[in-house]
Amino acid sequence: MIIFGLLLSVLVTLLHLYLWKRLVKDTTSPGRLRRLLTWVLVGLTVLLVATLVLPRVIGPTRSTWFAWPGYVWFALLIYLFLTLAVLELPRLALRGWVRRRPLEATATTGAPAVEDPPAPEEPATPGVSRRVFLARTSAVVAGAVSAGTVGVGMVNALGPPDLLRVPIRLRGLDPAFDGYRIAVVSDIHLGPITGRSHTERIVRMINETSPDLVTIVGDLVDGTVDELGPAAAPLRDLVSRDGTFFVTGNHEYFSGDPAAWLRELERLGVQPLRNENTAIGTAFDLAGVNDLAGRSTDGGPDFDRALSGVSSSRPTILLAHQPVQVSEAAARGVDLQLSGHTHGGQLWPFHYVVGLQQGTLAGLSTVDHTQLYVTRGAGFWGPPVRVGAPPDITVLSLQS
Template sequence: MFVVFVLVAVVILTLIGVLHWYVWRRLVRDTTAPGSVARRTGRIAMIALPLLVVATFVGGRTVLPFEVVRVIAWPGYLWLAVFLYLLLALAVGELVRPLLMRLTRGKEAPREAKVPELVPVPAGEAPPAEAAEPPAGEPKNAEEPSRRLFVSRVVAGTATAAALGTVGYGAYGTLRGPKVKRLTVPLAKLPRGAHGFRIAVVSDIHLGPVLGRGFAQRVVDTINATQPDAIAVVGDLIDGNVEDLAPAVAPLAGLRARHGAYFVTGNHEYISGAGQWVEHVQGLGLRLLPNARVELPGFDLAGVNDVAGEDDGQGPDFARALGDRDRTRAAVLLAHQPVVVHDAVRHGVDLQLSGHTHGGQLWPFNYVAGLANPTLAGLERYEDTQLYVSRGAGAWGPPVRVGAPSDITVIELASRQA
């Protein structure tokens, strides 16, 4: 197993190195003069930035103090997003480059043959030397950049502007906080008395070295402003340990709903140490649903642990959460990952609320996330079970979203008897 891990790590690091070399070549080597300050600076950046990424991912969970990780996480994570869109933009540039080379090719006027003029040379003097031709491969006009250099700079500049603009816009949309979505979901077994019951669904906040206390407060304020009847926090609340992130999650103690706030674990809770977070979150006033359920007016609200807990013997247990319930009552299930929807179908769940996918977070990863999950985002039906997947409130890794805006969703349950 260790040998396989080492081989995979070597392959990944090699691929990262090759891709960074390609970006350096197109952005730096092809656009700058040898030995110039710009080339030296570009070379240093292409070494330092990927090292920051590695330090952020590895050092943050091993040896580096949290305050150091907070400093390096911003440039490290942002570079990941910029690097992705640089690669995509440069790939498009490879297709455009030949066309630009043709368009910039100058048409030279035909030259008339010149007959050398015979000039008498006085006795004892050497004949005049002919003008030296520039070395092969160098432009005859040294002040004018070569056509290839011009095209390289146009492609590199356009790719850089596109990448920075995309990441800047995506970061702004993420950091300003999630927007509220509203959705009405009819449930066949919901009694008339529970018609209009509103559940605020929030997932994937991912508080950590980048998204901290201020972001958590914006999420809490947004949820409370909707005045929900209940709040469902469906996993991946944090990225880190309680000692470092206790101040960041403190605002969650201010969540307000008539029937309380409920929490189920996500895969990142198990990565960060689920035991410590389960205890801490309950101390903030959130009610944990660890393979358990509660009766709310008109329906059952159940929750299951995330599938990542299976390695610790704490995975989802649908029989425990739903096995002995009254099936004439509607059931709403909180489960972090949408992949468990088929278990929900077998246990007669009417509505499953999930997150985990981030809606892909960074295009074009939405296509990958769509292949790995039954539903990428939004509401879909699986037999008699409806599944709603939130894109999440925060972001994992780069605090950037492209093509997958963050959300907090207010689900309004509707009775068909109303």
């Protein structure tokens, strides 16, 4: 975590230096305005570092007042950088930097083509050079695109999750259980921005679907029980015929004491599956494995233990936070794995990186005869922004 923090701090600093060059130095003359904008950017840098570091020191509940502006600025920083990077080539081309002698010069003289010296800059508007005019124009475009993208993303992230209903044909399922409903929710991420009202809305939406079973597939919290216990308390109001089950995600281990959260969830009527399984009547066996992050505390996933004693006469459904764990599940003949972790990418274009790392981004797929369903999650981590990846709660309807 120390190495990760250092790398993240270096990255944040470099991004702010790039923004200073493109949004401050290139658009202003030396003087009072440039100094003012420079100090504003320095302040935003400090705010973002504090947002990323301090919640682990002073706790999420006391971090709310600076986490909101800090994480919103984080999202704006990302999209300002991406937009300005896309605009670099046309900006340089319009400045006359991308210019070469005609190829005929090489044919007639035999000399290699070389770059022409840049043409003298002419004012694009009275008193403003072409360079400054293009820098200011690209800054305005980047600002408008970034603000619009983050605004729409905040509406997506902070609004109610999509309610998805997905039929899944499960081999070996007794026809008597056709239509059995499993509510799947993941990545609720209670923390400095999301609290009790977030949990209450999720519980209400799940209960309105009248599920037979509820599964919470990790990353419930970003803090300790003392800090976030009241925010998680509405989970006791979940209603289903066969109960609510939980497996750890990586953030339960980052929060410091996953065992305390498992005890708290049991008190709330949520049953953790810690590398173990239980029979859901005669319908199927439900198993759960710890997250990969548990390896750092000798509590990592143990598939053999989790699947020990499951019946070959009925299907097996596995809860595993990370989709990448499906290879282990498939090797052991699991029929269906339910996962989260990816957030569906949360912020485009990071979808592509997450998809490569996890193998599956969201939705239903098949890996070596094992079906894998990945929910995009009902919350968010970091910026309260989702671009191209709306939150969801899924109700699976099993079919024989």
